[in-house]
Amino acid sequence: MSELPKVGIISCSGEDCPGGNISREATLKVLHDLRPEETATICLPLFLAGGEGERGFAKRFPTITVDGCGKLCAAIGTTRFSNKPSVEINLEDYPDFSTLKTEEKWHIQESSSNLVEKLATDIANHVDKIRNTSE
Amino acid sequence: MSKKYILPCAGFDRPGGKVSKIAVDIIQSLDSSSIIGSIGALAAERPGEIKDLRSSDVVSIDGCSVKCASKMVEKHSAREFEAVEVTAFVDSTDNEDEKARAVVDMVQQHWATATTAPPKTIEPESLEYDFLTEMIDKFILRVKKGLFYSDNDFWVQQEEDLVRVGLTDLLQQMISDVFFVELTDVGHHVEFGDELGSFESTKIAMEIISPLSGTVVETNTNLEDSPELLNEDPYGAGWLYVMHPDDISELDLLKPADEYMTYGVEKAKRELGKKVSK
Structure with missing residues (x-):
């Protein structure tokens, strides 16, 4: 049985920015398909509203925040209420994101779907790195 | 709305x-x-x-x-x-x-x-004749009569042997929407001019400066959940503390309402001037 810690992923929920849906979908892909055993979901609204379980997890275990825009709600909230995230991802740092049309950002289409894949792969790689350095 | x-x-x-x-x-x-x-x-x-x-x-x-x-x-x-x-x-x-x-x-x-639905009836927070008012540009500055005021824009109201403390209408207008208030504990003793908690608004984070020396006997706990009361009713529901003063004669160091109004108008004009000159 693995002794390595699980990694919490805190994603932007996407109410307030077009990149939120892409962040959300990519994170779900990691949680459900790519690294289901190695990761734990942290519900951002619950985390921000004062969920002790979510905040407690983020205090004890490494976390990756995935933000859909430069407002960085997930990263700022995590730092404020628990710990500094191990990795802070901002979708706006991806050149592919800036070339998407607004509609493609708000609603997942073929072009944004490619970005979801790329982002999910990056998150999964970060999960592996964090766990490997914990050995 | x-x-x-x-x-x-x-x-x-x-x-x-x-x-x-x-x-x-x-x-x-x-x-x-x-x-x-x-x-x-x-x-x-x-x-x-x-x-x-x-x-x-x-x-x-x-x-x-x-x-x-x-x-x-x-x-x-x-x-x-x-x-x-x-x-x-x-x-x-x-x-x-x-x-x-x-x-x-x-x-x-x-x-x-x-x-x-018909709009709700809103009770007036206080009768207007309780206040001195002055129009500065589009802002109406209100100073409540009968209170004592510090140069840091906090008011003191004498209530028998205790005093109630709050921030002025001028200060709440200058700082804009308050979203967080941190009050000190009951029993805390301060000297005149000491920090007595703090608050954050959309413009600034600020310390509450005690307008007199004394011990806190009650805090307005409603402000923890409703900090906007500081903006909505600074002389009423937005009060900060009830204190037991060390020396009630310290009130002489503060300004009465009419004097504070003169001071406040000048201060407000300076603040507006700053905004214009930017």
């Missing part, structure tokens, strides 16, 4: 969260003027978000029984709001789109009722 503000849970990886997200997408497609709120933005206390929340007719959509969206609204606004729970439709259908549609119907029903 004509603006419509909807705060969905949008809970990550939660079925109810997804339904709430679909519902607000539908609502916005039907009425593009409605504002879709963000729990993240409220938690980060983004000024524009808090302003929208407090100036709108608000509906929260909760995806699960934890009711994060409702809690966030309660935390950042003292006003009444409508709460819709996605779980209320759990037995009606398994289809997320249908659940979302049911949520939309409920929200629209609320808007329809809210827009036809």
Whole structure:
């Protein structure tokens, strides 16, 4: 049985920015398909509203925040209420994101779907790195 | 209050969260003027978000029984709001789109009722003849008669052998919307001019400067959940502390209302001048 810690992923929920849906979908892909055993979901609204379980997890275990825009709600909230995230991802740092049309950002289409894949792969790689350095 | 503000849970990886997200997408497609709120933005206390929340007719959509969206609204606004729970439709259908549609119907029903309902009667906070008023540009500065004022813009009201302390209308207008107040504990003793807690507004983080020496005997705990009272009623429900003064003659060091009004007008003009010269 693995002794390595699980990694919490805190994603932007996407109410307030077009990149939120892409962040959300990519994170779900990691949680459900790519690294289901190695990761734990942290519900951002619950985390921000004062969920002790979510905040407690983020205090004890490494976390990756995935933000859909430069407002960085997930990263700022995590730092404020628990710990500094191990990795802070901002979708706006991806050149592919800036070339998407607004509609493609708000609603997942073929072009944004490619970005979801790329982002999910990056998150999964970060999960592996964090766990490997914990050995 | 004509603006419509909807705060969905949008809970990550939660079925109810997804339904709430679909519902607000539908609502916005039907009425593009409605504002879709963000729990993240409220938690980060983004000024524009808090302003929208407090100036709108608000509906929260909760995806699960934890009711994060409702809690966030309660935390950042003292006003009444409508709460819709996605779980209320759990037995009606398994289809997320249908659940979302049911949520939309409920929200629209609320808007329809809210827009036809008569406005609530708001009790006047105080009679105007209790105040000295002065118009400075578009701002009306109010100074309550019978109180004592510090140069740091805090007031003191004598109540038998105790005093009540608060911040002035001038200060609340200068700092804009207060969203966080940290009050010191009962029993805490301070000297004149010492720090007595702090608050944060959309413009500035500031210390509360004690206008006299004494011991705190009561704090206004309502401000923890409703910091906006400082802006809405600075001389009434927005009071800060009741204190036992060390020496009541320290009130002589403070300004009476008319003197503070002269001081406040000059100060306000300087502040407005700063804004103009930028």
